[in-house]
Amino acid sequence: MTQHDYEPTQMMDYGPSTLQSIPITETDLKEAARAEVITDAQAQALWRLWAHGEEAPPLARPVPTAAAVAPTQAALVQPVAAGPGFSFVNVLYYFGGMVAIGAMTLFITLGYQAMGLKAVLLISLAYALGALKVADHFKARALPVPAGLMATLAVVLVPLVLWCVQSLAGAWPTGVSRNYADYHYFIDWRWMMLEFGTLAAAAVMLWRYKLPFMVMPVAVTLWYMSMDVANGLMQVDGWDYQLMRDISLVFGLGTCAMAMWVDVRTRLSKDAAWRQDFAFWLYLFGAIMFWSSLSLRDSNSELGKALYAVLNVFLVLFGAAIGRRVFTVFGALGVAGYLGYLSHRVFQDSLLFPFALSLLGLGVVWLGVKWQRNEAAINAYLARWVPAGLRPRG
Numbered sequence: 001m002t003q004h005d006y007e008p009t010q011m012m013d014y015g016p017s018t019l020q021s022i023p024i025t026e027t028d029l030k031e032a033a034r035a036e037v038i039t040d041a042q043a044q045a046l047w048r049l050w051a052h053g054e055e056a057p058p059l060a061r062p063v064p065t066a067a068a069v070a071p072t073q074a075a076l077v078q079p080v081a082a083g084p085g086f087s088f089v090n091v092l093y094y095f096g097g098m099v100a101i102g103a104m105t106l107f108i109t110l111g112y113q114a115m116g117l118k119a120v121l122l123i124s125l126a127y128a129l130g131a132l133k134v135a136d137h138f139k140a141r142a143l144p145v146p147a148g149l150m151a152t153l154a155v156v157l158v159p160l161v162l163w164c165v166q167s168l169a170g171a172w173p174t175g176v177s178r179n180y181a182d183y184h185y186f187i188d189w190r191w192m193m194l195e196f197g198t199l200a201a202a203a204v205m206l207w208r209y210k211l212p213f214m215v216m217p218v219a220v221t222l223w224y225m226s227m228d229v230a231n232g233l234m235q236v237d238g239w240d241y242q243l244m245r246d247i248s249l250v251f252g253l254g255t256c257a258m259a260m261w262v263d264v265r266t267r268l269s270k271d272a273a274w275r276q277d278f279a280f281w282l283y284l285f286g287a288i289m290f291w292s293s294l295s296l297r298d299s300n301s302e303l304g305k306a307l308y309a310v311l312n313v314f315l316v317l318f319g320a321a322i323g324r325r326v327f328t329v330f331g332a333l334g335v336a337g338y339l340g341y342l343s344h345r346v347f348q349d350s351l352l353f354p355f356a357l358s359l360l361g362l363g364v365v366w367l368g369v370k371w372q373r374n375e376a377a378i379n380a381y382l383a384r385w386v387p388a389g390l391r392p393r394g
Helices: 026-034 040-052 088-105 108-115 117-140 144-156 158-168 180-184 189-209 212-234 241-268 280-295 302-322 325-346 353-373 375-383
Strands: none
Touching (some): 117 144, 144 212, 158 180, 158 189, 189 212, 212 241, 280 302, 280 325, 302 325, 325 353
């Protein structure tokens, strides 16, 4: 047996509660040094101690440099834990969870409201407490997806509980529907008390459970609030379409900014429980609010339409730079819409219009092929232009 293949036979015993001992070879120590788990000098010292019983002289402690004392932000950024995959089990989880959420939010008042508000309140509280108990059970068994779904069910029951409490206390404002199901259909500023309460409860439960899917009702509530705030600012009969659109644009930008802040905080967190993708739902609904409101703005000038196209090109590049495809998708739709407008304007009432659209479609496909072949290099280059905390991580 050579020295390289020597396996120490004396194993240290730390008691019955420790893990089983395993043989370690010199190759294992060299691999650990290459992986920068330990240094080369430490690997050699350990091998001399374990294989030959020789104590190595103490290693000189390196003098810390300024760079080592104050690491850069990029060095502090940790990879975000990957979200759940698109497996059959996860499909069952989400399908069942969304059915339960829909049943307890959209349809509960249809059957139980006839029993009275007290019955609805008691049922809602029982469901919420039961959902949290089940979430605790799943989380303790390392099942984050069903735990997140159950905790989310408790969050979405908060506005129903608040509606029951306000109605029973006689504090429900006049002029708004007394059917809770209308909360998800009709825009009215009087729903805002339910929305503020939902956001507050969601923040507490999110801090307690630290499960990313719980951000989904937060993002939906912010979307609802954008419409209800616009309704409250109008304070007139009728429908001010432009104000609703502009308020939604502002809320979309604010939600995207909040998503980026959350994204950076999670990547810089030292707690593994917080290094999850809590920003996904905020990015999604923020992009929907912002891009939809922007696209609904009418511009009679060619300059305005061109600026819209430039902004969408920026969204494509920005989405690639931070690894958020939602911006890339919406930006690509905006660019395609502008190119389609140009094709229609240039070839209006012309037999060449179908051919122009065909060439446009083929050009987009060709661009997609080129992008796919060079996606890694493009993303790496674009990532240089964004803060370290927003760069995509594997």
